[in-house]
């Protein structure tokens with residue numbers, strides 16, 4: 001491994017001052033689970049790593065604000081979010097989806113800020129947080145800005161975060177209705193997905209008032225399935241409507257081939273996964289009513 005400097009700042013301000021908008025060799029490190037693998041593989045050769053481990057416990061806190069939204073610090077570990085009682089109660093989709101990310105060893109050290117910033121298109125969290133209408137708080141030298149989780153990833157391993165900014169908080173509204181994340185893998189259940197479907201529906205009297213449906217892993221960033229949403233909102237939740245939504249999803253999405261499958265294979269996964277994810281969401285919400 002090429003030698004690099006490892007700095008351990010004791011505050012967020014100090015951490016920010018050690019980043020450099022002009023220097024791609026300077027990178028923040030949180031859990032280190034993704035960055036270390038990239039360094040070992042030789043695809044990333046930073047000159048300086050700025051560790052966020054000591055910037056303060058407040059940046060790993062999980063709380064609720066007066067509006068009932070979850071405020072999750074950027075340094076919160078995936079395992080802590082998954083097990084948090086308020087997350088389980090107010091946002092069961094988030095806990096459920098986190099249980100399927102990687103394995104317990106990775107979840108015990110990986111952070112939500114590092115997870116989102118990694119921006120591998122196969123990550124499970126970006127489509128889930130998008131479906132939950134979450135917002136990402138980004139802090140930089142000019143202060144704080146907030147972007148919708150849906151707009152956070154801009155392409156293959158690309159995000160809106162600049163080199164001298166950090167992800168410091170995720171704001172997640174209480175789950176608005178039945179939700180599900182379906183992760184389809186070609187090997188073990190906890191492996192990287194070939195395709196993911198995350199959704200949250202607002203339903204009343206068998207009608208879909210509104211819906212957030214995203215696919216991940218088979219596209220270069222989480223992608224909203226607008227046509228599938230409008231099929232559900234117009235046709236409801238009958239089996240024929242769910243099948244029509246699956247067909248609409250396939251027709252509207254440009255899927256990517258990768259090591260997990262061809263475009264034809266992923267199209268078939270999408271066609272089948274969307275109705276199944278809706279069914280899972282409705283069954284889960286009935287059994288917890």
Ligand SMILES: Cc1cc2nc3c(=O)[nH]c(=O)nc-3n(C[C@H](O)[C@H](O)[C@H](O)COP(=O)(O)OP(=O)(O)OC[C@H]3O[C@@H](n4cnc5c(N)ncnc54)[C@H](O)[C@@H]3O)c2cc1C
Nearest residue numbers: 030031032033034035102110111113114115117123124167
């Ligand atoms: C064996 C294994 C299996 C995995 N399987 C899955 C899986 O099934 N599904 C899945 O979704 N993920 C999976 N992952 C990926 C895992 O979720 C990520 O490695 C992890 O979430 C990254 O978080 P981290 O805190 O370790 O980030 P780090 O490795 O510390 O950083 C990742 C990137 O984000 C940047 N960064 C870190 N923190 C911040 C911040 N606060 N603000 C801005 N930039 C920041 C770093 O510079 C780096 O570019 C797997 C990983 C491993 C090692």
